[in-house]
Amino acid sequence: MSFNSLKSALLILCLFSLNAIAHAETTLVAVASDFTKPMTEIVAEFERATGHSAKLSFGSSGKAFAQIQSGAPFEVYLSASEKYPLELEKSGLAVADSRFVYAIGKLVLWSAKPGYVDDQGHILTKGGFQHLALADPSHAPYGVIAEEVMRHLGVLEKLRPLFVQGENISQTFQFVSTSNAELGFVGLAQVIDVASGKIGSGSGWIIPDTLHSPFRQTAVLLKTGAENPAALALVDFLKSPTALAIIEKYGFGLPK
Amino acid sequence: MLTPADITTLWLTFKVAGLATVLMLILGTPLAWWLARTTSRWKGVCNALVALPLVLPPTVLGFYLLILMGPSGPIGQLTTKLGLGTLPFTFGGLVVASVLYSLPFVVQPLQAAFAAIGDRPLEAAATLRAGPLDTFFSVVVPLARPGFLTATILGFAHTVGEFGVVLMVGGNIPDKTRVVSVQIYNHVEALEYSQAHWLAGGLLAFSFSVLLLMYSVLKTHPVAHQLK
Numbered sequence: 184m185s186f187n188s189l190k191s192a193l194l195i196l197c198l199f200s201l202n203a204i205a206h207a208e209t210t211l212v213a214v215a216s217d218f219t220k221p222m223t224e225i226v227a228e229f230e231r232a233t234g235h236s237a238k239l240s241f242g243s244s245g246k247a248f249a250q251i252q253s254g255a256p257f258e259v260y261l262s263a264s265e266k267y268p269l270e271l272e273k274s275g276l277a278v279a280d281s282r283f284v285y286a287i288g289k290l291v292l293w294s295a296k297p298g299y300v301d302d303q304g305h306i307l308t309k310g311g312f313q314h315l316a317l318a319d320p321s322h323a324p325y326g327v328i329a330e331e332v333m334r335h336l337g338v339l340e341k342l343r344p345l346f347v348q349g350e351n352i353s354q355t356f357q358f359v360s361t362s363n364a365e366l367g368f369v370g371l372a373q374v375i376d377v378a379s380g381k382i383g384s385g386s387g388w389i390i391p392d393t394l395h396s397p398f399r400q401t402a403v404l405l406k407t408g409a410e411n412p413a414a415l416a417l418v419d420f421l422k423s424p425t426a427l428a429i430i431e432k433y434g435f436g437l438p439k
Numbered sequence: 440m441l442t443p444a445d446i447t448t449l450w451l452t453f454k455v456a457g458l459a460t461v462l463m464l465i466l467g468t469p470l471a472w473w474l475a476r477t478t479s480r481w482k483g484v485c486n487a488l489v490a491l492p493l494v495l496p497p498t499v500l501g502f503y504l505l506i507l508m509g510p511s512g513p514i515g516q517l518t519t520k521l522g523l524g525t526l527p528f529t530f531g532g533l534v535v536a537s538v539l540y541s542l543p544f545v546v547q548p549l550q551a552a553f554a555a556i557g558d559r560p561l562e563a564a565a566t567l568r569a570g571p572l573d574t575f576f577s578v579v580v581p582l583a584r585p586g587f588l589t590a591t592i593l594g595f596a597h598t599v600g601e602f603g604v605v606l607m608v609g610g611n612i613p614d615k616t617r618v619v620s621v622q623i624y625n626h627v628e629a630l631e632y633s634q635a636h637w638l639a640g641g642l643l644a645f646s647f648s649v650l651l652l653m654y655s656v657l658k659t660h661p662v663a664h665q666l667k
Contacts, residue, residue: 347610
């Protein structure tokens with residue numbers, strides 16, 4: 184009797200796992216380059232928890248947007264700004280009302296040199312540097328926010344001649360980390376040491392939210408992924424406590 | 440239509456390409472001459488080095504230049520000692536990067552043209568007691584004229600279209616390092632497609648006209664046909 188019940192239990196287990204394998208799907212995701220590190224970790228957890236898998240493509244939000252418009256097979260899109268997902272929803276490429284804020288971006292004034300940037304950002308008014316790196320404000324969300332901060336501090340026009348502009352936030356980080364630019368505006372996730380929650384190397388000033396408008400990074404489910412269980416599961420997983428903990432660990436704010 | 444900012448980037452692009460082409464002709468002519476005549480066992484290595492940018496992704500070149508020319512790189516330390524500061528994010532840095540990037544487009548046609556001349560005209564000049572410099576300017580240069588034209592046109596046109604290298608070392612500074620290819624990229628990223636079309640279409644027309652001029656009017660030969 185007990186042998187039979189064991190057998191049926193095994194059978195049920197087998198059927199169950201077969202079921203899980205049959206339903207494991209893959210989704211293709213376009214991710215803003217500032218979210219590279221947290222997303223890699225979130226997807227590892229996602230795959231463990233759901234059995235689905237996700238393939239990630241990192242780059243600037245604008246580039247991914249253009250590719251999606253031209254028919255790229257992405258199913259979920261994590262943009263660094265609110266603008267692009269809204270456009271996609273308007274043009275009917277995204278599932279209506281699927282937009283949600285997944286993280287609040289945090290900006291840091293950072294230098295590769297220890298002790299160079301003070302924790303109040305006074306260096307911006309004092310000057311004494313030749314290059315200030317930022318992402319190109321004409322299209323990169325981080326650049327737009329950086330300009331807002333400088334305008335708020337009343338130093339924008341004074342500093343403008345010193346600008347060197349990265350195509351996206353990763354390239355901006357390159358300019359500063361190679362010391363070609365003495366300092367620059369980068370994302371907190373790029374310089375944070377996850378163990379301590381502080382800036383890992385060099386020196387930096389984490390810019391208070393009060394100096395710029397809210398930096399809402401927005402995700403959207405694309406029409407191409409509307410029928411894919413993996414895409415739907417990933418969108419849900421991004422709102423799960425596990426994902427939120429990872430997002431927070433990398434220095435992003437949480438959506439309210 | 441083209442905005443004043445677009446026209447500035449075009450002007451800057453032609454300035455970079457023009458200056459780089461002059462430098463490449465000055466540096467590339469003796470180099471191509473040596474490569475065409477030498478029997479040194481280093482010839483293969485030098486040929487490979489010159490041709491490297493043809494196959495190397497521009498981002499690789501840009502990445503190493505950014506590090507080498509930066510404050511802790513050897514070139515950066517040299518230029519700082521010479522009182523020039525560091526090269527990334529400057530017009531000069533862009534010209535240096537362009538010279539490295541486009542050099543094969545100048546050296547290879549010249550090398551092929553020099554090789555095609557052969558020994559006999561040089562021997563004839565020598566029997567007439569012409570010195571090496573005199574021989575070069577009175578015999579070699581006129582005979583290699585198509586090679587010089589091809590080199591100039593290809594070197595210039597290739598530099599105009601450069602993108603990856605300037606993106607890596609340029610810093611996208613208006614009036615200083617924002618060249619036309621980067622401006623097009625910016626327009627596309629900012630969703631200004633009609634602006635992008637004006638510039639991109641202009642460059643397409645420019646590149647085609649230049650090649651048409653080279654192949655039909657000047658009757659020069661493409662690089663690949665000249666190199667054996």
